[in-house]
Amino acid sequence: MDVTKESQYFHLAVALRITYGYKLDVTNNTADKDLAEEMIFVENYITKIRSHVQNVQDYLPRFFRIIFNYFNNISEVSLDLYQRREKYLSNLFCFTKHRLDLDDQDIQGAMMYDYCKSTNKDDISERQITSICLTMVSAGLDNxxxxxxxxxxxxxxxxxxxxxxxQELLDCYDNDPIKCWKECHTSMKCDYIVAVVKETLRLFTVLPMSLPRATTKDIIYQDAVIPKGTTLFMNAWAGNHDPKRFLKPMEFIPERFLDLKTNKLDNSLKHFSFGIGARMCLGNNLAFKELYILICKFILMFKISASNEVVAHCSSLNPLEINMFPFSIAIEPRPYKTRYSIQDSALVEMLLNESEPASSASATVN
Ligand code: HEM
Structure with missing residues (x-):
């Protein structure tokens, strides 16, 4: 299986449910699968062409930018992606809008439902809510x-x-994999898994230069004045791999986020993968919990080990060495083979017995 693709489906299903009350079912519904593929393709492509280092035109004055764009076919690609994105966003918006009066808990629990039902729409325009919904769907789709x-x-x-x-995970649930499977999404009980998530975010640093920000006023820094309107980048990679803060920074050591004596989380050590300050990632709690749940479920279900091919080639896990697109905003590693074997057949049996019949799929978005 393609683990990245499966977790993209997972993120998309969570995001569409929270945002629009839409139940994505890629396993039983081909229209949903097509929708998911389209969204994954478009959003991933946009991440690549929004790179800070490839888009020279972003740094040109407006007049030169128009000329540059005129002679450059990037604009055509961008326009096509923009229209494809608008299409699925507007279909999803209509999906919720047309179901406001149904007695449907998924719809009523959706962010969009609250917006549509709210009487004071002056606070936030339809354009703004569409942009928020887009962020909900796209921001974590690759990261x-x-x-x-x-x-x-x-x-x-x-x-x-x-x-x-x-073992640490099972210890939190009386050593019972089935109990753990059923309850691990309710709270992040296992400090060691939390430390694994933090260490993954730190070492990998999917957005090494964070996102560009423009200063809104002059800033005095030591002897220099940084003028209003300057674009700044935070070098999250450097912060996350600073040997003064993180001993052996290129090694994967989840224990660094735990207190040596108590074995509990030590929250004084911070990583920079979600940015910092007032404009840090707004989805950080959601993304963190998604990672926590995915990791718990995978280690419960599978024994994870190196594939023979990887052992033979001794593949590197240095994010910069395995990055396929050095000019993109995000680090995207080469496909990496891993061996998964079923760890717990009782768990599989329980899941097969419990699996819901194919959803009635009352409606699909395409
Ligand atoms: C592992 C997953 C994710 C990573 C590593 C990540 C990382 C980041 C980073 C580095 C920034 C810029 C912060 C700064 O400039 O200081 C950011 C901004 C943002 N992220 Fe995420 N993100 C992730 C997932 C998500 C998800 C799932 C959502 C929404 C559901 C989200 C929503 C946002 C928003 C709205 C902003 C802009 C905040 C602002 O401008 O005030 N992110 N993210």
């Missing part, structure tokens, strides 16, 4: 799955970390 893929690759090369993570 979360890529981090998850990286955590799995690390487990495959570090059997002791994998073993410890599984």
């Amino acid at each position: 979360t799955p890529l981090n998850f893929q990286y955590a799995m690759s690390q487990f495959s090369q570090s059997p002791s970390i994998y073993k410890k993570a599984r």
